[in-house]
Amino acid sequence: MSRLFGPVRQNGYVVRDIEAAMAHWIDVLKVGPWFYIDRVKTDWFRHRGQDSPLELSVALANAGDLQIELIQQRNDAPSMYKEFLDSGREGLQHLAFWSTDYQALYDRALSLGYTMGHEGQIGGERGRFAYFDTGAPSGAFAGTVVEISDISGSKGRFFDHVRKCALGWDGTDPIRPVR
Template structure:
């Protein structure tokens, strides 16, 4: 638990093959997975420049921690693309969720962290930003606005994991 940011709410993994990654997590008993085959971020910027990023995303909970799998499906610049091009696959970021997005954003900037990529998903209340924190904690640090439809979806995913019996392991979003 961070005194400034709260608990880590999500671990984000960058993968080359999302279907294989989902299968591996299912073998560990984590699920159900909520899968978006054509997830697109609105207002996406990488190092301040706008791009149209396309990706596949799958979400599941393991207790209170959300697991996110991301497979970028186009070649535009992004932290995901950088991560894979560096020869890595796996844990790329940890995320903190907040209802006070602007305050947390400014706090991290005041700590000397740099925003590398940002955008929104699920409407104007679905903002997210990735800060370069690898030199500090070994991963990127994401903040994600927890409001609107994104908050409702995240709550639904968590509830679905509680007592999950293995049925319907992959569910389309």
């Protein structure tokens, strides 16, 4: 548990092929079911302070209490996901912390000297999220992004549903499209 932000609630993986990534997690790691959103609709999205027309697909599943998020960017809009892929990487891109007091986490990250990479909102003002560059110069945490996410609204209820569906999952209906 982080004494700064609470427990890590999600590991986010940026991938080039979300369908292949889900298949790997299902077939090899036996993680699922996956809740798949082919085209995520954001209320707004900004990369490094500028509006950006991001298009992406997301899949969510839980391994115990840890949520796994797979992200595939579908266009060339500026984002930290695109920066990650353009640097030649694919895989674990961020650790996420969730809160019902989003502004407190946001202010704490800024007070630590973290810089805003991108931020947005899904499903209204209680669906905010922000990704921060940590400034870690080297070592195991270098290049890893910290996300904070507001779960005080419908997103929190959806995340809880994903977690509950993973409990005792028997392998049936492994990919569940979200409309």
